[in-house]
Amino acid sequence: MSKEPVIETERLILRPITLDDAEACFSWNSDERVTKYLGYSTCSDISQTIDWINSTFGDEEEWNWVFVLKEENKVIGAGSIGPSTQMKDYWSIGYNLHYDYWHKGYCTEAMKAIIEYGYRKLGIKKICSDHAVDNPRSGKVMEKCGLKFDHYGEFTKLDGSQTFKAKFYTMELE
Ligand SMILES: CC(C)(COP(=O)(O)OP(=O)(O)OC[C@H]1O[C@@H](n2cnc3c(N)ncnc32)[C@H](O)[C@@H]1OP(=O)(O)O)[C@@H](O)C(=O)NCCC(=O)NCCS
Known part of the structure; x- marks a missing residue:
């Protein structure tokens, strides 16, 4: 059983990722508009997405959710929070969204809920993230x-x- 709980926001259901989500995740993992500035490479075969989903199951420390758009009952993105590999004592957030669902506020809505969960239930107070300056x-x-x-x-x-120049962001909650 997954450790991630179901979280409901105004327009989304965040739920644990499963292998049944492979096709949906592949639809953006294979899209260079989405993957250009991500750490992982563009997937050319769905088996790579399946490998990635499987790798999340063994990770005790990183919490991963998919974002289901209530209106369409469709998986449109994914987000995570886990110990930062770059900043000691910080937890890093990550996210990506299917290109067709950009510019609608869905990612921010989901990540606010994940940060809130991390703070309330996991006691996470120091959060960081980074992005390529061209993103x-x-x-x-x-x-x-x-x-x-x-x-x-x-x-x-x-x-x-590829190596990207990046901007690093932080937040400390009380
Ligand atoms: C990063 C990424 C998820 C951001 O997507 P996004 O659509 O810009 O972000 P949000 O979902 O928060 O939407 C914000 C936009 O929706 C708009 N919006 C429209 N309706 C809205 C609503 N009801 N509520 C809030 N915002 C709304 C906002 O004004 C904002 O638009 P703007 O950026 O043009 O000002 C997306 O660009 C992506 O997947 N990129 C590739 C992967 C990636 O870079 N991941 C992060 C690596 S560091």
């Missing part, structure tokens, strides 16, 4: 969730193919 849309989500710009740095795609 400012992601920074807007961070700002709307209450994170503030902290410093510049860089990150490299997991396959080593």
Whole structure:
């Protein structure tokens, strides 16, 4: 059984990811408009998405949800919170959304709920995230969730193919 609970927001249901979500996740994991500035590479085969979903099951510390749009009963994105590998004592948030559902506020709505859950139930007070400077849309989500710009740095795609200059954001809750 998954550790992630179901969380309801105004327009979304956030629920634990399952292998049945592979097709939906592949629809954006395979879309370069979505993956261009992500750590992982663009998936060319659904088996890569299945491997990624399977890898989340074994991760005790990272919490992963898919975002189901209530109106269409459709999985339109995914988000996570887990210990940061870059900033000690911080928890990092991550998210992505199917391209057809950008510009509607869904990601911010979901991530606010995940941060709230992390704070209330997991006692997470220090949150961070980072985005490639050429991907400012992601920074807007961070700002709307209450994170503030902290410093510049860089990150490299997991396959080593590209390194991006990045903006790092942080937030400390009381
Ligand atoms: C990052 C990403 C999820 C942001 O998507 P997004 O649609 O810009 O973000 P939100 O869902 O929060 O939507 C915010 C936008 O919806 C608009 N909006 C429309 N209706 C809205 C509503 N009812 N409520 C709130 N906002 C609404 C906002 O004005 C805002 O538009 P703007 O950015 O043009 O000002 C998306 O660009 C993405 O998946 N990118 C690729 C993956 C990625 O970069 N992940 C992060 C890596 S660091």
